[in-house]
Amino acid sequence: MEENADHRVPVLIVGGSLVGLATSMFLSRHGIGHLLVEKHSGTSTHPRGRGMNVRTMELFRVCGVEQDIREAAAVLAENHGILQGGSLTGNDSAWLFKEIDPGGRLARISPAGWCLCSQNDIEPVLSEHSRRLGAQMLYSNEMLSFEQDAKGVSAIVKDRTTGEHRTVRADYLVAADGPRSPVREQLGIGQTGNGELFHNVSVTFNSRQLADVVGDRRFIVCYLTKPGADGALLPVNNVDRWVFHAPWHPEDGETLDDFTDERCADHIRRAVGAEDLDVEITGKAPWHAAERVAERYSDGRVFLAGDSAHEMSPTGAFGSNTGIQDAHNIAWKLAAVLKGWAGPGLLDTYGMERLPVARVTSERASARSAEHSHPGYAPSPTSGGGRQGGVLMVAMGYGYRSGAVVGVDPSLAVVPERMQLSGDPGTRAPHIWVTGQNGRVSTVDLYEQSLVLLCAENSPWREGARKAAAGLSVPLEAYAIGSGPAADLAPEDGEDWAERHGTTPEGAVLVRPDGFVAWRSPGAAADPEATLRKVLTEVLSLG
Structure with a gap:
């Protein structure tokens, strides 16, 4: 296959969602040629995965796309807090927190800030930036199989529109192919963690009256806790487009067919506390929250990134940010090796650095879901718990205790008790x-x-x-x-x-x-x- 490959590229990226596109952009910034293949016909159309933390926004800032992302997210620029209550019309709601950065304290440690940008809005920005830098992307294309040898990776890719097959020869493969990663499965890489946590159905709907019910409460998410009508409400534009995450219990025999438009609309009305609320269901998508981390991040010339490497509860938006930071870590290392100014051993440090971070972060995400009483999540007494540092500590304060660093104490915690961005080897360099x-x-x-x-x-x-x-x-x-x-x-x-x-x-x-x-x-x-x-x-x- 190596001799007869239709395409030859330094890097093949499998998966064109948020992490795959971030990998493409980071490689493009380093001038590394690559081909991205994505089985779907285009970027995401469902508003999800929308919390970009400070560290991720720093990476986008350095790449020159921060402002474009903020413009894409402008409609939610004033949404900051997390609200919780029995309903939106009762008097029992309270802010879990009202401001992401009260008092502007982040300015001391970062030139960037948090950003609320849905995946369907951010993915086109990343894609366009990468294309301008020469990235090759094939949508409606699926990798069917791959094999690797000492010199590279050979893959067979199918065009899902025409049925045509093509062969791709790459020096390296980055698998950003999601939580059910066929690449990870083929490599036989196992996973650790508490497994499945809970299941939800994400319901998109239109409602003009809901804006009047919400009023001036500009939340990121509102957790509604009424028994039998619980769920999470998220604004899409604060006017007439919304998302509601409804608990789903397949373990009790509940199927997706049970979530009819009528049932979803009734559930939303009861959760909000407004029986006559206008609700027009526009879409439904199931999702599964889990805590799983791959036992290793690579096998030979193949590397896992994003959900293929780790699954996390969505509370705190840890998963997508950790995946983007995975992509950033492997991109510069691939660039260094491919350009000849680093040895192949540098690539071994990818898993050495990112795997411990994913383990700590996935545990923190689960704990965050318990703290916020996420609808559908009832953690078992043996599932851990206890606070493991705030969101900012996990997002910014983590350190690499081994890998491409010199002078690090390997016994130090991956996430310390307090923020220590003071130039210690293995930590993010200070901002001044x-x-x-x-x-x-x-x-x-x-x-x-x-x-x-x-x-x-x-x-x-x-x-x-x-x-x-x-x-x-x-x-x-x-x-x-x-x-x-x-x-x-x-x-x-x-x-x-x-x-x-x-x-x-x-x-x-x-x-x-x-x-x-x-x-x-x-x-x-x-x-x-x-x-x-x-x-x-x-x-x-x-x-």
Whole structure:
């Protein structure tokens, strides 16, 4: 098949939903050719998976699509809190929280912010951005089978419209093919976790009167808890389009056919507390909440990302964000290996880093569902529970305790007790505002195309970095930070870059293309070039 392949690409992406499209965009940003195949005819049409957390929005910011996504999400820009009550017309409702970022505290740690953008709105943005950068995408195409060898992956893809079969030869395959992943199944990769948690039917409907009932309560979601009429109400445009998640109990013999338009409309009216509410059902889609994580993230040249690697309860929007961050992690590593400035061993660090994060995050998502009394979820006494850190801690504060990092204590918790974005190796590098030739930017904006070294002006680390990078043929940008004429970047408001990064003015910090700290020196070195050559060799598996 290798010799007779119809298409040859560096990377084949299987699955064109949110995570597959994010993988495509990240690879496109690195200039890596790829082919994406998706069995459906286009991007998502159902409003789901809509909470983009701060870390994900940082990634979109660096890629230049943050503003486009916010424009696509403009209709829900004022929706912030989570409401809970017996109904919307009673007096027993209360805010679980009213603001995502009360007091604007996030501005201290990030240049970005949360965004409420439904999957059907965000996917076209990612697709268009990738296409402009040359991505190849085949919708209505399904991968039927694949096999791999020491040099690559060969796949057979079927055009579901014409029935035509084609062969694709790729160096690597990224499987973003969902929770029932055929790729994962073929590889024989098992899963751990508590399994199925609960089932819902997502009902889209039109109602103009509901806006009057809701009033000025601009919630992200409202959990309605009336026995026999419970569910989750989500606005689509705050005017006349809505989504309602109704509990579904297949374990009791309940089938999807039981969810008739009449039943769904009656359920919504009773849940809202308005018997005469106008309800026009426009669509229904079942979904299953589960807590499962793959036992490993890769097999040879094949990598799992998103739901194929982990399933999580939707409460807190952890699943889609974790998947997008999976994609970001594997994309820069594939780019580094394919471009020749990293060894193949770098790809082994993908699972080393992302698998522990998925385990902790999936547990937190389940706990969040219990805390919010998500309709249909009745956790067993043995299913764990207990708070495992807030949403922001899990979204931003996690760390890599092994992998493409040097100087990490492997015994540290993946998610610590408190936020520690202070330049420790294995954590997301700190955000500070700086001014340089390109104007005002966040240090977060510096990390995408290459490794980055931060040091003080006139520091020997800068020249050592230049020589080490040249000797190893590694893309590395070294920035001198300070207020003098030799500085590349000047911190704003008297920020001490060294203190914020946990080092001294004589030290240096090496940051990976994904914005995670790879290594940090607390002070000067006798031979900066030799020191950095050793560190780069270890981080990039060049030995």
